[in-house]
Amino acid sequence: MTLPVLPSERAYLGFGLGLRPTHYETILNQSAPIDWLEIISENYLVPGGKPLHYLDRIRERYPLAMHGVSLSIGSSDPLDREYLKQLKALATRIEPAWISDHLCWTGVNGVNAHDLLPLAYTEETLKHVVARVNQAQDFLGRRILLENVSSYVTYLESEMSEWEFISEIAQRADCLILLDINNIYVSSFNHEFDPRTYLNAIPVERVQQFHLAGHRHHGNYIIDTHDEAIVDPVWDLYKTALRRFGKVSTMIERDDNIPPLSELLGELQQACEIARNILSPSIVSAV
Numbered sequence: 217m218t219l220p221v222l223p224s225e226r227a228y229l230g231f232g233l234g235l236r237p238t239h240y241e242t243i244l245n246q247s248a249p250i251d252w253l254e255i256i257s258e259n260y261l262v263p264g265g266k267p268l269h270y271l272d273r274i275r276e277r278y279p280l281a282m283h284g285v286s287l288s289i290g291s292s293d294p295l296d297r298e299y300l301k302q303l304k305a306l307a308t309r310i311e312p313a314w315i316s317d318h319l320c321w322t323g324v325n326g327v328n329a330h331d332l333l334p335l336a337y338t339e340e341t342l343k344h345v346v347a348r349v350n351q352a353q354d355f356l357g358r359r360i361l362l363e364n365v366s367s368y369v370t371y372l373e374s375e376m377s378e379w380e381f382i383s384e385i386a387q388r389a390d391c392l393i394l395l396d397i398n399n400i401y402v403s404s405f406n407h408e409f410d411p412r413t414y415l416n417a418i419p420v421e422r423v424q425q426f427h428l429a430g431h432r433h434h435g436n437y438i439i440d441t442h443d444e445a446i447v448d449p450v451w452d453l454y455k456t457a458l459r460r461f462g463k464v465s466t467m468i469e470r471d472d473n474i475p476p477l478s479e480l481l482g483e484l485q486q487a488c489e490i491a492r493n494i495l496s497p498s499i500v501s502a503v
């Protein structure tokens with residue numbers, strides 16, 4: 217399938233949060249000042265029930281993006297056609313602005329590692345992943361976004377840096393990038409590289425979305441836990457990213473130790489203020 221030419225101006229949704237079940241009622245009852253919401257696709261791949269009921273109601277008020285964790289684009293197992301079918305059906309139902317997953321593998325030989333594992337950055341892996349992104353995009357009939365994951369190990373076999381690898385994937389597979397600013401920070405600390413080198417290598421026109429999140433610092437390593445507030449060094453890296461990439465839809469991920477919605481709205485306001493200061497006071501946002 218030939219995808220339409222990449223638009224000169226990227227789609228822009230503004231400032232969003234991850235939709236979590238504890239906030240369903242608050243979001244609906246308070247018409248929360250959020251521009252858009254990102255859902256975990258796997259939570260809604262069922263034929264009915266409470267989550268879909270809420271999702272339909274929330275969709276009436278907010279743009280949505282679908283974010284998955286099960287594509288396992290780097291695995292040597294065949295792509296899961298049943299999973300792709302379910303994703304496509306959900307996309308038909310809620311018409312998301314885009315669909316994303318991670319540049320990783322999550323298992324092999326049918327065994328699920330329940331983790332987003334990094335790949336070996338080799339030419340062989342590149343070709344393998346590009347072919348699979350093409351398959352997924354053909355099936356879904358649209359470009360997908362791939363997100364950089366946090367990592368705690370590297371492979372002796374790697375022939376290039378992570379930033380070279382993800383950039384090559386995006387160019388060769390004609391897909392988009394979900395740049396997780398926190399993940400870059402976490403990996404840069406764990407593997408001792410300069411996160412600005414990473415940002416500066418990423419093709420600007422391929423970046424469709426940013427993630428921001430908190431993590432746990434253990435002294436000589438960082439674990440990407442998504443259970444804390446965003447820390448100052450990640451805010452600083454967000455500023456650097458805005459200067460390079462411009463207006464990019466930004467979303468805050470909180471997956472554990474989930475606070476009241478008001479606390480996350482405070483963080484979202486902070487992101488919005490930073491973007492206004494760096495880009496333009498009139499930056500589009502409902503926040």
Ligand SMILES: [Fe+2]
Pocket residue numbers: 363396399427429469
């Ligand atoms: Fe993320």
